[in-house]
Amino acid sequence: MKQTIKKLYWLRIILIIISIIGAAFTLVPSFFDWLGIISSGQSKALMLTGTILWFFSATYLFNWESNKDNI
Amino acid sequence: MKFTRITNKLDKLNEFDREPVPQHKLQGIGNFLGIYGGEHIAATGFVTGILWIAHGVSVKELFIGAFIGDLLAVLSWTLITAPIAVKARLSIYWQLRKICGPVLVFIYNVVNALMFCILAGAMIAVSATAVGIPFNIDMPGLNDLYPHSIGWVVTVFFVGAGITTIAILGFKSLGNFGKVVVPWLFLVFIAAAVSCFSEVGIEPGMKNFWEVANNTIWTGVAKEGRLQFNIWHVILFTWMVNAAMHLGMSDLTILRYARKWYYGLASALGMYGGHYIVWIASGIVYSAATSDAPGMVAYQAIGITGAICVIVAGWSTANPTLYRAGLALQVVSPNWQRWKVTLIAGLIATFAAMFPALVMRLLDFVALYGLILIPMGGIIFADFYLNEKLGMQKYFAEKHGISFNTAAGITWLILLISALIANQVIGVNLFFLPAPTWFAAILLYLIFSLIYQKRITKNLRTI
Numbered sequence: 434m435k436q437t438i439k440k441l442y443w444l445r446i447i448l449i450i451i452s453i454i455g456a457a458f459t460l461v462p463s464f465f466d467w468l469g470i471i472s473s474g475q476s477k478a479l480m481l482t483g484t485i486l487w488f489f490s491a492t493y494l495f496n497w498e499s500n501k502d503n504i
Numbered sequence: 505m506k507f508t509r510i511t512n513k514l515d516k517l518n519e520f521d522r523e524p525v526p527q528h529k530l531q532g533i534g535n536f537l538g539i540y541g542g543e544h545i546a547a548t549g550f551v552t553g554i555l556w557i558a559h560g561v562s563v564k565e566l567f568i569g570a571f572i573g574d575l576l577a578v579l580s581w582t583l584i585t586a587p588i589a590v591k592a593r594l595s596i597y598w599q600l601r602k603i604c605g606p607v608l609v610f611i612y613n614v615v616n617a618l619m620f621c622i623l624a625g626a627m628i629a630v631s632a633t634a635v636g637i638p639f640n641i642d643m644p645g646l647n648d649l650y651p652h653s654i655g656w657v658v659t660v661f662f663v664g665a666g667i668t669t670i671a672i673l674g675f676k677s678l679g680n681f682g683k684v685v686v687p688w689l690f691l692v693f694i695a696a697a698v699s700c701f702s703e704v705g706i707e708p709g710m711k712n713f714w715e716v717a718n719n720t721i722w723t724g725v726a727k728e729g730r731l732q733f734n735i736w737h738v739i740l741f742t743w744m745v746n747a748a749m750h751l752g753m754s755d756l757t758i759l760r761y762a763r764k765w766y767y768g769l770a771s772a773l774g775m776y777g778g779h780y781i782v783w784i785a786s787g788i789v790y791s792a793a794t795s796d797a798p799g800m801v802a803y804q805a806i807g808i809t810g811a812i813c814v815i816v817a818g819w820s821t822a823n824p825t826l827y828r829a830g831l832a833l834q835v836v837s838p839n840w841q842r843w844k845v846t847l848i849a850g851l852i853a854t855f856a857a858m859f860p861a862l863v864m865r866l867l868d869f870v871a872l873y874g875l876i877l878i879p880m881g882g883i884i885f886a887d888f889y890l891n892e893k894l895g896m897q898k899y900f901a902e903k904h905g906i907s908f909n910t911a912a913g914i915t916w917l918i919l920l921i922s923a924l925i926a927n928q929v930i931g932v933n934l935f936f937l938p939a940p941t942w943f944a945a946i947l948l949y950l951i952f953s954l955i956y957q958k959r960i961t962k963n964l965r966t967i
Contacts, residue, residue, distance in 0.1 A: 460691045463698040463806070468708050473699070477807030480695060484688070484809050491684045 451490035458483025524593035530763045536770035539758060542686045544746075544778030547630045547817035550693070550798050551866050552745075552779070553786025558646055558796075559733040559867075560726030563717040569735040570783060573742020574775035580743070580750035581759075582768030588888050589759035596756045600880060603887045605901035607908040608916075612880060617832030619748075619873045621849050624825040625664075625856030629863045631818030632656070632663045634799025634811040643797035644860030647729045651858045660857045667819055668850025671826045672843045685820045690777065692813040696805045697785035700792035721791040737935050741867060742779065744938040747874025751942045752881035798863070826850055871934040878938050879919045882945025883912050890950060896957050904960060911952035915945055 458479050466476035556566055592599060601609045633643055641655040651657050705716050718724075726732040749755040750771075759768060786801075793801040802810030830846035856862055862869060891898045901909045919941050926932040 456687070456691060459688060459809070460695045463695040467698055467701045467706075469702075476699060477809065480692075480806055480809040484692075484812060487688050488684065491688070492681065495683045 445494070448490045448494045451486055452494055455483045455486030455488075455490060459487060525760050529761065531761045532763065533767050533770055536758070536762060536767050537773050538683075540771045540774035541777055542682060542774075544774030545686050545690050545693075545782060546778070546821040547627050547798070547814065548821060548866065548870070549779055549782035550786045550802070550814065550817060551626075551630060551863055553783040554790045554796070554798065554801065555864075555867050556733070556738070556783060557722060557787050557790055558727045558730050559737070560724055560730065561722055561733050561738055562724035563714070563722040565724070565733070565735040565738050566722055566783070566787070569738030570742045570780050573739045573745075574772075574780055576739070576743040577746060577750060577775050578769060578772045581755065581771040582766060584885065585750050585753055585755050586759045586762060586765040586768030588753070588884065589756045590762055590765045592756070592888070593760045594756065595760065596754050596884075599753070599756055599884055602899035602902040603883060604880075604909045604912040605907045608901075608913050612877075613832045615876060616754075617829045617849070618852075619876065620825050620829035620832065621852040622856050622862065622869065623873065624667075624822040624829060624849070624853040626862040626866055626869065627818040627822035627825065628664045628667055628853055628857035629660060629818075629860065630798050631667070631815045631822070632660045632799070632857065633797035633863075634803065634814035634818075635659055635663050637799055637803050637811055643795060643800055644864065646727060646796040646864055648864060649859065649861035652860070656860075657858050661854060664850060664854025664857055667822050668826065668847060668854065670819075671823050671830070671850065672846045682820050682824070685816055689813060689817055689820075690781075692806070692809060693782050693785040696802060696810055696813070697788040699806050700789050703792035704788065721788055731933075737933065740935040740939065741871060744874045744878075744935065745779070745870050747881075747938045747942075748877040750881075751938070752874060752877045753884045754877070754881075756884075796864070822853070826853060829853070868934055871938065874938045875923055875934060875941060876920065878942050879916045879945040880912075882942045883915060883949045886946040886949045886953075890946070891953065894950060894954070896950075896953050900953070900957055900960075904964070906960070909956070911949060911956035914952055915948040918948060919945055 460483075462471060462476040462479040462483075465471045466473055471479075561569075588599075594602075597609065597613075600612060604612075636643060636655065636659040639655065639659070641659050642653045644652060644656065704720050706713055744751075762768070789805045790801050793804045795801055795804065799811055799814045802814045804810070806813075826846060826849050829849040829852075830842060833845045833849055834840070834842070887898055887900075891900075897903055900906065922944075923937050923941055926937060927934055
């Protein structure tokens, strides 16, 4: 039981980190594009990556309570 | 007999919240921040931002006008809707039923359902503008009102079918998905705008932002075929875009769970975070685009993420709207199951979505939506605060077992006809009608109630 709780705790931390990275990749590349640090194509690719990361992690995170029962 | 059956059905649908919300079920302000933030960061905002530019709104008119309009909306929720909600603790259905009687509420429900279907249709059309991109579908232009290509019709059909199917299969679980979508949508709208900064000429440091905003983005010149707007259009539309919810009182259903009346201030997150910022962001994105279709505009700005944003934004607004339409339509269906009425609502919405007018004239539709339902909000206000002060009874229909409160019915009908004449004959813009209509509803309802209640109580004494 303790092992499972510990695993769930770390899983949640990982999901939070991935969500933050996803959110950052969604927003930040546009600023880099504007400042000329990266190209428009690179910005779009990074934003798409951020979108995928966000939807993957946030879906589990925001529904954590109901998913926990299934783990 | 038929009315009794419909009444019983309507009551049964709303049975779970027949009683005022008990103390232990009241919720904290965080819940309302989530609701208002989630509801107003949506695809409609993306389209509205585009249409401001099309109608020649200048940067000053948008920034100042939208600020004032949003402030009026927040104050309407906080000072008009929320105080009634926390005192009565009833949903709009039961509040109206007590005042107007079940038959008038039934009519209100049907009208509301149709409006929901059309609004869902607008969102299906918005999503379709993104879905059609990989298939090179000919997108509708700003002045297109009718279906213009087979490709468009087919795309809308499949998008509508998809959204309707998902709505039938599982609204509740998908409601959770909405929580995931909203924060991401907000970030994408901002990212899309920033991505277009260099395209429109805004330099790093933003020193020339106002110059570009004035000369390139919000030039103040309406596009061909579009009415020229001024600051009053912006203020009044921004205030009344959610008229059905604040002055129209449908948010009684939400705010009845608030601990305090000032939780109405939570609407500010939706107004400024949702409307204000999204409208500005979408305006910047549109000014850099070569299309009028929301999906293409977003795709040109930030690629596939933009297309996904428009699809998801349209879907996340259409899904709960379709659900509400299905719920409201259940009262006219002969004991059909939920999935059947949702299917009917989806079919109506999908058919409506085939007409690009729904997207390209979204401002007019939303203003009309508010205008049709706002008189009922005035009636609720008058009944709640003024009836007893003027020697009349509150909740008259409930107290006397009346199924159709004629005073309320006539008030609603007269105001709708007056608004139609004002708009179609005199030429008053739709945006300018909801506010005076609300005040007129209060006045007319009080006058008619004086006559009506006297007549009914006199008849009862005679019996």
